[in-house]
Amino acid sequence: MNLRPIQSELFLSLQPLVLVLLDITPMMTVLEGVVMELQDCALPLLREVIPTDKEEVAFKDLDIAILVGSMPRREGMERKDLLKANVKIFKSQGAALDKYAKKTVKVVVVGNPANTNCLIASKSAPSIPKENFSCLTRLDHNRAKSQIALKLGVTSNDVKNVIIWGNHSSTQYPDVNHAKVNVKGKEVGVYEAIKDDSWLKGDFILTVQQRGAAVIKARKLSSAMSAAKAICDHVRDIWFGTPAGEFVSMGVISDGNSYGVPEDLLYSFPVVIKDKTWKFVEGLPINDFSREKMDLTAKELTEEKETAVEFLSSA
Ligand SMILES: *[C@@H]1O[C@H](CO)[C@@H](O)[C@H](O)[C@H]1NC(C)=O
Ligand SMILES: *[C@@H]1O[C@H](CO)[C@@H](O)[C@H](O)[C@H]1NC(C)=O
Numbered sequence: 168m169n170l171r172p173i174q175s176e177l178f179l180s181l182q183p184l185v186l187v188l189l190d191i192t193p194m195m196t197v198l199e200g201v202v203m204e205l206q207d208c209a210l211p212l213l214r215e216v217i218p219t220d221k222e223e224v225a226f227k228d229l230d231i232a233i234l235v236g237s238m239p240r241r242e243g244m245e246r247k248d249l250l251k252a253n254v255k256i257f258k259s260q261g262a263a264l265d266k267y268a269k270k271t272v273k274v275v276v277v278g279n280p281a282n283t284n285c286l287i288a289s290k291s292a293p294s295i296p297k298e299n300f301s302c303l304t305r306l307d308h309n310r311a312k313s314q315i316a317l318k319l320g321v322t323s324n325d326v327k328n329v330i331i332w333g334n335h336s337s338t339q340y341p342d343v344n345h346a347k348v349n350v351k352g353k354e355v356g357v358y359e360a361i362k363d364d365s366w367l368k369g370d371f372i373l374t375v376q377q378r379g380a381a382v383i384k385a386r387k388l389s390s391a392m393s394a395a396k397a398i399c400d401h402v403r404d405i406w407f408g409t410p411a412g413e414f415v416s417m418g419v420i421s422d423g424n425s426y427g428v429p430e431d432l433l434y435s436f437p438v439v440i441k442d443k444t445w446k447f448v449e450g451l452p453i454n455d456f457s458r459e460k461m462d463l464t465a466k467e468l469t470e471e472k473e474t475a476v477e478f479l480s481s482a
Pocket of ligand 2: 270296445
């Protein structure tokens with residue numbers, strides 16, 4: 168995606184876009200169909216769509232790269248083989264970003280295992296700042312927000328500052344200890360508003376953690392609409408910043424965090440974004456319940472990283 172520089176948020180609705188779509192060669196006719204549909208949307212700001220199967224075309228001078236494609240898990244496939252295939256893909260895309268994209272490119276990884284794929288892409292693109300790589304946990308964030316809103320009968324806009332910590336998997340920790348909800352014009356803590364600690368510490372967390380699987384079970388396909396919406400939210404916030412007093416969840420490099428998460432992990436944290444630069448939200452008190460859950464998901468990511476980095480040298 169190629170975004171021209173914008174002057175201010177006021178011009179948000181005037182931001183023209185050039186979309187570059189990369190896929191593998193056998194998918195080129197399918198991609199033509201996608202191009203037709205994009206044209207048929209009659210989007211006033213969509214200036215050009217460029218379908219391609221060549222990395223040098225796809226990554227040239229990019230402002231934003233959304234890496235959606237990854238090797239999906241097939242029946243009977245070993246986790247290690249899956250990881251190996253993905254390391255290969257993200258090493259190649261990272262190297263292409265390094266070679267062809269702008270050095271200020273913002274890279275968003277969606278394809279699973281998103282956190283580790285993102286770390287591999289970043290390690291394969293040493294000339295692009297690590298901070299400019301992030302992975303999507305906004306879908307989990309939105310799921311958490313929505314579950315709270317549904318429970319209280321308010322809109323999702325009335326809920327803010329939920330946090331997703333860790334991996335985008337069922338070990339992720341949806342944390343509402345610092346979340347606020349607007350009840351009849353008054354901002355209160357979620358625990359105070361819901362008054363049901365056992366739900367918040369039990370079913371709420373499980374529902375968010377297992378939501379992806381629940382959608383697949385019902386639809387026989389994984390989340391599509393909600394994932395697309397989450398990507399839009401994520402990219403919009405990177406480009407235009409987070410609203411005052413609000414933070415969002417993103418998988419980012421853990422270097423320099425103050426939450427005891429090991430360095431050199433792509434871990435989901437609460438962040439605020441301004442001038443296209445994110446910062447950790449600092450100083451949130453972490454209770455024992457949270458600590459345990461944050462460490463568990465960090466452990467999972469550390470193990471996955473170690474295996475992936477081994478593959479990286481041979482990929
Ligand atoms: C981390 O999360 C991703 C995304 O859901 C998943 O594919 C991966 O298996 C998880 N890692 C581990 C080690 O479980
Ligand atoms: C990305 O890198 C640029 C420098 O190329 C830097 O100014 C910016 O703050 C970085 N973005 C984030 C999100 O940290």
